[in-house]
Amino acid sequence: MRILAGTILLACASISQAQVDQTVAEKLCLAAAEDSAFGVLVDDLIERDQLALSRGEELLSLECGQGQTVLSRMVLSRQAENLEYAVIDMGLNLSSSQVELNGKTWLLSDAMKALAAAADSETQEFVESYLSDLADEEFNPNLMLSLK
Numbered sequence: 001m002r003i004l005a006g007t008i009l010l011a012c013a014s015i016s017q018a019q020v021d022q023t024v025a026e027k028l029c030l031a032a033a034e035d036s037a038f039g040v041l042v043d044d045l046i047e048r049d050q051l052a053l054s055r056g057e058e059l060l061s062l063e064c065g066q067g068q069t070v071l072s073r074m075v076l077s078r079q080a081e082n083l084e085y086a087v088i089d090m091g092l093n094l095s096s097s098q099v100e101l102n103g104k105t106w107l108l109s110d111a112m113k114a115l116a117a118a119a120d121s122e123t124q125e126f127v128e129s130y131l132s133d134l135a136d137e138e139f140n141p142n143l144m145l146s147l148k
Helices: 002-019 022-032 037-047 056-061 070-076 080-089 108-117 121-134 141-147
Strands: 063-065 098-101 104-107
Touching (some): 022 070, 037 080, 056 070, 070 080, 070 098, 070 121, 080 121, 098 108, 104 108
Antiparallel strands (some): 098 104
């Protein structure tokens, strides 16, 4: 039964990846590193029925070339508002949402920590502060909802 469930989940992830065409993926990669651009673009794509993903993990895992993903672009360029949109507005959970990074599947918080560990001190401080904020119920209202 577990094998069947795993196979179905992998198939769903593959289908979701296939739903994002190359042009849309390129736009998402660019928006990830621009101030406040990611949420605006995702909302616009959803509204125009060009993006039908129900889970943010796939968006953050999209490959952007040169070993980068949407998530790595957000983290390495320290885009707080883009990360807020991805985590809060898209309903992700730092301790259970999974993303692809460097060919591995990571918990979202662990992926962010790994990116920070390989980056400069400003990025390390950004991630540490950001993970602390996202774990705060007042900052991240999804935490209050998930506890009920």
